[in-house]
Amino acid sequence: MQLSATPYEERLTAPRSWWFVSFLVGVSFALILLPFGTLPLLGGLVGGTAAAAVVASSYGSVRIRIVGDALVAGDAKIPVSALGEAEVLDAEEARAWRTYKADTRAFLLLRAYIPTALRVEVTDPEDPTPYLYLSTREPERLAEALRAARETAA
Numbered sequence: 001m002q003l004s005a006t007p008y009e010e011r012l013t014a015p016r017s018w019w020f021v022s023f024l025v026g027v028s029f030a031l032i033l034l035p036f037g038t039l040p041l042l043g044g045l046v047g048g049t050a051a052a053a054v055v056a057s058s059y060g061s062v063r064i065r066i067v068g069d070a071l072v073a074g075d076a077k078i079p080v081s082a083l084g085e086a087e088v089l090d091a092e093e094a095r096a097w098r099t100y101k102a103d104t105r106a107f108l109l110l111r112a113y114i115p116t117a118l119r120v121e122v123t124d125p126e127d128p129t130p131y132l133y134l135s136t137r138e139p140e141r142l143a144e145a146l147r148a149a150r151e152t153a154a
Contacts, residue, residue, distance in 0.1 A: 007066050008145035010136060012111050014060030022052035062109065064134055066145050069153040071120075073109045073134055080150045083132070084121030086143040091115035094135075103130050111135040118142050 026049025033044035065072045070079050089097060094117040098110060107122075107129050114135040122129045136142050 007148060008142055009063065009065045010138065010142070012060060012062050012064070012109075012114060012135060012137075014056045015113050018056040018060070019053065022056050023049055025049065025052035062111075064109065064136060064142065066149050069149060071132075071146065071149075073107075073132065076107055076109075076132075078122070078132070080146060080153050082122060082124035082127065083146065083150070084123040086121075086146050087119045088139040088143055089117040089119055097133055102133075105129055106131050106133055108133045109135060120146065 026045045026047070029044035029048025030041045031044075033040040062074045063072070064074075066080070069081065070077050071083065094115060097117065097119055098108075098112070102108070105128055110133065112135075114137055116136060116139050118132075118134045118136050118139040120132045120134065122131055134142070
């Protein structure tokens with residue numbers, strides 16, 4: 001039996017400015033170690049930059065995928081049969097659902113540097129989660145992939 005191809009996959013990478021900030025963190029470590037000589041200065045530059053880059057990379061390594069009949073968003077894996085309608089959120093509506101419209105029981109895969117999102121209702125009566133809020137750069141494509149996966153599973 002051959003595994004089906006993933007109809008949707010997105011990695012929510014950190015913005016480019018975060019990599020520049022990682023370099024600035026390395027520069028600040030180098031300046032802190034400047035009084036101790038050249039070798040500690042270089043160690044601070046390399047070590048500080050590397051540590052900050054690891055943090056930026058790990059935060060930006062979260063993925064949203066549809067694999068078979070399941071939506072995998074970060075650590076969550078939800079069968080598409082337990083999901084209802086998907087609502088594409090533009091930047092303004094996404095900000096509203098991140099702030100005053102948010103439900104504390106909702107699953108939020110939130111990346112504030114991504115302006116658009118998708119809100120998906122959870123229809124499973126056993127699940128207390130009312131909806132999923134997924135930050136995504138391509139909400140229309142994700143909504144279409146969810147519809148296709150739901151039709152395939154049915």
